[in-house]
Amino acid sequence: MQLLDTYLKAVARFLPAAERDDIVRELSENLRSQIDDREAQINRPLTDTEVKALLDRLGSPLEVAGRYQQNTRVLAFGRVLVGPVLFPFYTKVLGFNLGITAAVIVIIGTALRRPAASLAQGLLIHLFIQFAIVTLIFSLVEMGLGGRPGTSDLQRPAAPVAPPRGRDKLRVSRLESLSQIVALGILLAWLPALRDFARSAFAGAGLAPAPIWRVVYVTLAGLWCAGIAQASVNLFRPGWAGFRSVARLAMDLVWMGMVVITLSAGRWVGALDPGAPSAVAQAATVEGINRGLFIGLVVTSIVSVIMIFFDARRLIRAT
Amino acid sequence: MNPELFENLRLELRRGVLTVAVLTQLRHEHYGYALRKALAERGMAIDENTLYPLLRRLESQGLLVSQWREEDKRNKRFYRLSIDGGQMLGQLLDEWRDINDSLNRITGRALPPNRDTQEGEPCNSSTRT
Numbered sequence: 001m002q003l004l005d006t007y008l009k010a011v012a013r014f015l016p017a018a019e020r021d022d023i024v025r026e027l028s029e030n031l032r033s034q035i036d037d038r039e040a041q042i043n044r045p046l047t048d049t050e051v052k053a054l055l056d057r058l059g060s061p062l063e064v065a066g067r068y069q070q071n072t073r074v075l076a077f078g079r080v081l082v083g084p085v086l087f088p089f090y091t092k093v094l095g096f097n098l099g100i101t102a103a104v105i106v107i108i109g110t111a112l113r114r115p116a117a118s119l120a121q122g123l124l125i126h127l128f129i130q131f132a133i134v135t136l137i138f139s140l141v142e143m144g145l146g147g148r149p150g151t152s153d154l155q156r157p158a159a160p161v162a163p164p165r166g167r168d169k170l171r172v173s174r175l176e177s178l179s180q181i182v183a184l185g186i187l188l189a190w191l192p193a194l195r196d197f198a199r200s201a202f203a204g205a206g207l208a209p210a211p212i213w214r215v216v217y218v219t220l221a222g223l224w225c226a227g228i229a230q231a232s233v234n235l236f237r238p239g240w241a242g243f244r245s246v247a248r249l250a251m252d253l254v255w256m257g258m259v260v261i262t263l264s265a266g267r268w269v270g271a272l273d274p275g276a277p278s279a280v281a282q283a284a285t286v287e288g289i290n291r292g293l294f295i296g297l298v299v300t301s302i303v304s305v306i307m308i309f310f311d312a313r314r315l316i317r318a319t
Numbered sequence: 320m321n322p323e324l325f326e327n328l329r330l331e332l333r334r335g336v337l338t339v340a341v342l343t344q345l346r347h348e349h350y351g352y353a354l355r356k357a358l359a360e361r362g363m364a365i366d367e368n369t370l371y372p373l374l375r376r377l378e379s380q381g382l383l384v385s386q387w388r389e390e391d392k393r394n395k396r397f398y399r400l401s402i403d404g405g406q407m408l409g410q411l412l413d414e415w416r417d418i419n420d421s422l423n424r425i426t427g428r429a430l431p432p433n434r435d436t437q438e439g440e441p442c443n444s445s446t447r448t
């Protein structure tokens with residue numbers, strides 16, 4: 001029954017906290033009764049393959065949990081643009097992308113002491129672009145699904161599959177993989193715009209970013225490409241859950257390496273023209289920004305270690 | 320005939336009836352899986368992902384009451400119709416009978432006795448207009 005427990009834990013992750021234990025307890029009892037019933041019919045215990053087939057027929061943990069949402073929300077503008085099945089993924093991707101965009105723009109703008117109006121304008125433009133692109137992509141996916149939840153290949157419970165091998169005990173939801181591709185794809189496309197925004201913001205303040213930011217730029221682009229590649233593989237091979245765990249751990253380690261290298265640079269911002277008389281007046285600003293970045297990088301490296309720990313633990317448990 | 324369209328219309332037709340079937344079956348106490356089996360045996364097969372959340376929804380609407388109890392050395396959640404649920408079921412069954420009578424009257428006029436004969440086609444096309 002380890003397979004069933006793993007499945008129920010995965011369902012629990014997507015359930016509303018207030019009802020989580022109750023729903024999982026009830027679902028667990030119903031599934032165990034179904035398994036008992038089947039075992040009584042065939043007069044032997046079900047094999048792992050048969051239990052897996054039963055769970056596959058039930059659907060991905062996210063789909064199962066989605067059915068327990070009391071308020072099925074949609075995005076509609078005249079007609080439904082994002083239906084109830086895709087909506088949770090849509091809000092997740094939107095939250096992720098808008099959160100990162102807002103954080104980066106506000107941090108850069110505040111550090112460089114940009115006027116509030118200019119900061120708000122830059123922020124709104126970037127947020128609007130992200131919102132429009134995410135919404136457009138999800139609307140197209142919804143159109144691709146034909147507005148008939150439960151009938152598309154992405155939503156249909158998977159057919160019985162081969163027995164679990166090694167660490168591939170659970171399937172990766174195709175909708176999750178698709179959401180990851182959309183989120184990282186948009187961030188990747190947005191990266192050059194962010195670089196240009198940062199450059200002009202620094203130049204406007206008479207400051208220059210240190211060369212280490214090139215390393216950060218290239219590594220970030222590489223990491224997001226790797227994330228898209230991993231999600232693309234899992235989109236077509238949802239059974240390769242172990243592959244996702246390994247890829248995520250590898251990406252965590254690369255991210256950690258990038259943070260450490262950036263931290264070891266020591267200075268991340270300098271005056272645009274160190275010989276200019278204004279450079280003396282800017283010294284305090286430069287020091288303040290560098291101090292802030294140092295604290296930010298230390299916090300990021302601590303968070304990275306925690307991420308590595310959890311992803312490594314997940315991988316060990318899956319094997 | 321478009322089988323996909325038929326499947327959509329069939330699901331739409333069944334959706335409203337499922338609640339009546341579940342409420343009717345829960346005049347006697349059942350837990351989730353046993354209820355699903357009982358309904359399937361009576362020709363009303365329901366997917367787990369539809370039935371189990373539906374039970375919780377009906378309970379939150381006050382139409383069902385539930386109780387955790389041990390059976391066969393296992394704790395199960397048993398559902399049964401509440402007093403409000405009983406009244407609601409009565410109204411829904413009256414409505415169902417009215418709909419059924421109306422449909423019988425409509426189809427009795429619109430469809431020929433033998434649906435396989437060619438005469439059925441003009442009737443169908445006239446109902447579309």
